[in-house]
Amino acid sequence: MSLSGETINEVTDLFKALSDPGRLKIIYALSDSEMSVTELAESLEVKQSALSHQLKILKNVRLVGVRREGRKRVYSLADDHVYNLLTQVISHANEKR
Known part of the structure:
Protein backbone atom coordinates (compact mmCIF):
# COMPACT_ATOMS: atom_id res chain seq x y z
CA MET A 1 0.00 0.00 0.00
CA SER A 2 1.34 3.43 -0.86
CA LEU A 3 0.30 6.66 0.77
CA SER A 4 -0.22 9.84 -1.17
CA GLY A 5 0.93 13.13 0.26
CA GLU A 6 -2.70 14.16 0.66
CA THR A 7 -3.52 11.04 2.68
CA GLU A 34 -25.17 12.52 20.52
CA MET A 35 -25.32 15.78 22.45
CA SER A 36 -25.95 19.47 22.04
CA VAL A 37 -23.25 21.99 22.87
CA THR A 38 -25.04 22.78 26.13
CA GLU A 39 -25.19 19.10 27.13
CA LEU A 40 -21.53 18.57 26.24
CA ALA A 41 -20.44 21.69 28.14
CA GLU A 42 -22.30 20.55 31.24
CA SER A 43 -21.02 16.99 30.95
CA LEU A 44 -17.39 18.05 30.49
CA GLU A 45 -17.60 21.10 32.77
CA VAL A 46 -16.23 23.52 30.17
CA LYS A 47 -17.42 26.82 28.77
CA GLN A 48 -19.55 26.64 25.63
CA SER A 49 -17.27 29.07 23.76
CA ALA A 50 -14.20 26.90 24.33
CA LEU A 51 -16.18 23.78 23.45
CA SER A 52 -17.47 25.29 20.21
CA HIS A 53 -13.90 26.00 19.11
CA GLN A 54 -12.86 22.40 19.79
CA LEU A 55 -15.94 21.02 18.01
CA LYS A 56 -15.08 23.08 14.94
CA ILE A 57 -11.62 21.48 14.82
CA LEU A 58 -13.11 17.99 15.20
CA LYS A 59 -15.70 18.73 12.52
CA ASN A 60 -13.01 20.00 10.12
CA VAL A 61 -11.16 16.67 10.29
CA ARG A 62 -14.45 14.77 9.99
CA LEU A 63 -14.36 13.17 13.43
CA VAL A 64 -17.72 14.62 14.45
CA GLY A 65 -20.86 15.44 12.56
CA VAL A 66 -23.55 17.97 13.34
CA ARG A 67 -27.24 18.27 12.59
CA ARG A 68 -29.79 20.91 13.40
CA GLU A 69 -32.63 20.16 15.73
CA GLY A 70 -34.73 23.30 15.77
CA ARG A 71 -32.46 26.08 16.98
CA LYS A 72 -29.82 23.85 18.52
CA ARG A 73 -27.03 21.87 16.95
CA VAL A 74 -26.60 18.25 17.93
CA TYR A 75 -23.16 16.65 17.62
CA SER A 76 -22.28 12.99 17.17
CA LEU A 77 -19.36 10.89 16.03
CA ALA A 78 -19.01 11.14 12.28
CA ASP A 79 -19.19 7.37 11.75
CA ASP A 80 -18.28 3.98 13.17
CA HIS A 81 -14.64 4.40 12.12
CA VAL A 82 -14.21 7.13 14.73
CA TYR A 83 -15.63 4.89 17.47
CA ASN A 84 -13.43 1.98 16.36
CA LEU A 85 -10.34 4.18 16.27
CA LEU A 86 -11.09 5.50 19.76
CA THR A 87 -11.67 2.07 21.29
CA GLN A 88 -8.55 0.61 19.67
CA VAL A 89 -6.35 3.45 20.90
CA ILE A 90 -7.81 3.19 24.41
CA SER A 91 -7.29 -0.58 24.36
CA HIS A 92 -3.70 -0.13 23.24
CA ALA A 93 -3.06 2.49 25.95
CA ASN A 94 -4.48 0.15 28.60
CA GLU A 95 -2.37 -2.87 27.56
CA LYS A 96 -0.09 -4.16 30.24
CA ARG A 97 3.52 -4.53 29.21
Whole structure:
Protein backbone atom coordinates (compact mmCIF):
# COMPACT_ATOMS: atom_id res chain seq x y z
CA MET A 1 0.00 0.00 0.00
CA SER A 2 1.34 3.43 -0.86
CA LEU A 3 0.30 6.66 0.77
CA SER A 4 -0.22 9.84 -1.17
CA GLY A 5 0.93 13.13 0.26
CA GLU A 6 -2.70 14.16 0.66
CA THR A 7 -3.52 11.04 2.68
CA ILE A 8 -0.47 11.54 4.90
CA ASN A 9 -1.55 15.12 5.59
CA GLU A 10 -5.12 14.07 6.41
CA VAL A 11 -3.95 11.32 8.78
CA THR A 12 -1.53 13.72 10.45
CA ASP A 13 -4.30 16.29 10.94
CA LEU A 14 -6.55 13.60 12.41
CA PHE A 15 -3.92 12.53 14.95
CA LYS A 16 -3.19 16.17 15.80
CA ALA A 17 -6.87 16.69 16.54
CA LEU A 18 -6.96 13.59 18.74
CA SER A 19 -3.79 14.56 20.60
CA ASP A 20 -5.55 17.29 22.60
CA PRO A 21 -6.97 15.97 25.91
CA GLY A 22 -10.05 18.19 25.68
CA ARG A 23 -10.91 17.03 22.18
CA LEU A 24 -10.34 13.41 23.18
CA LYS A 25 -12.82 13.90 26.05
CA ILE A 26 -15.35 15.28 23.58
CA ILE A 27 -14.94 12.28 21.27
CA TYR A 28 -15.28 9.92 24.23
CA ALA A 29 -18.43 11.69 25.47
CA LEU A 30 -19.98 11.51 22.00
CA SER A 31 -19.20 7.79 21.78
CA ASP A 32 -22.04 7.28 24.29
CA SER A 33 -24.67 9.43 22.59
CA GLU A 34 -25.17 12.52 20.52
CA MET A 35 -25.32 15.78 22.45
CA SER A 36 -25.95 19.47 22.04
CA VAL A 37 -23.25 21.99 22.87
CA THR A 38 -25.04 22.78 26.13
CA GLU A 39 -25.19 19.10 27.13
CA LEU A 40 -21.53 18.57 26.24
CA ALA A 41 -20.44 21.69 28.14
CA GLU A 42 -22.30 20.55 31.24
CA SER A 43 -21.02 16.99 30.95
CA LEU A 44 -17.39 18.05 30.49
CA GLU A 45 -17.60 21.10 32.77
CA VAL A 46 -16.23 23.52 30.17
CA LYS A 47 -17.42 26.82 28.77
CA GLN A 48 -19.55 26.64 25.63
CA SER A 49 -17.27 29.07 23.76
CA ALA A 50 -14.20 26.90 24.33
CA LEU A 51 -16.18 23.78 23.45
CA SER A 52 -17.47 25.29 20.21
CA HIS A 53 -13.90 26.00 19.11
CA GLN A 54 -12.86 22.40 19.79
CA LEU A 55 -15.94 21.02 18.01
CA LYS A 56 -15.08 23.08 14.94
CA ILE A 57 -11.62 21.48 14.82
CA LEU A 58 -13.11 17.99 15.20
CA LYS A 59 -15.70 18.73 12.52
CA ASN A 60 -13.01 20.00 10.12
CA VAL A 61 -11.16 16.67 10.29
CA ARG A 62 -14.45 14.77 9.99
CA LEU A 63 -14.36 13.17 13.43
CA VAL A 64 -17.72 14.62 14.45
CA GLY A 65 -20.86 15.44 12.56
CA VAL A 66 -23.55 17.97 13.34
CA ARG A 67 -27.24 18.27 12.59
CA ARG A 68 -29.79 20.91 13.40
CA GLU A 69 -32.63 20.16 15.73
CA GLY A 70 -34.73 23.30 15.77
CA ARG A 71 -32.46 26.08 16.98
CA LYS A 72 -29.82 23.85 18.52
CA ARG A 73 -27.03 21.87 16.95
CA VAL A 74 -26.60 18.25 17.93
CA TYR A 75 -23.16 16.65 17.62
CA SER A 76 -22.28 12.99 17.17
CA LEU A 77 -19.36 10.89 16.03
CA ALA A 78 -19.01 11.14 12.28
CA ASP A 79 -19.19 7.37 11.75
CA ASP A 80 -18.28 3.98 13.17
CA HIS A 81 -14.64 4.40 12.12
CA VAL A 82 -14.21 7.13 14.73
CA TYR A 83 -15.63 4.89 17.47
CA ASN A 84 -13.43 1.98 16.36
CA LEU A 85 -10.34 4.18 16.27
CA LEU A 86 -11.09 5.50 19.76
CA THR A 87 -11.67 2.07 21.29
CA GLN A 88 -8.55 0.61 19.67
CA VAL A 89 -6.35 3.45 20.90
CA ILE A 90 -7.81 3.19 24.41
CA SER A 91 -7.29 -0.58 24.36
CA HIS A 92 -3.70 -0.13 23.24
CA ALA A 93 -3.06 2.49 25.95
CA ASN A 94 -4.48 0.15 28.60
CA GLU A 95 -2.37 -2.87 27.56
CA LYS A 96 -0.09 -4.16 30.24
CA ARG A 97 3.52 -4.53 29.21
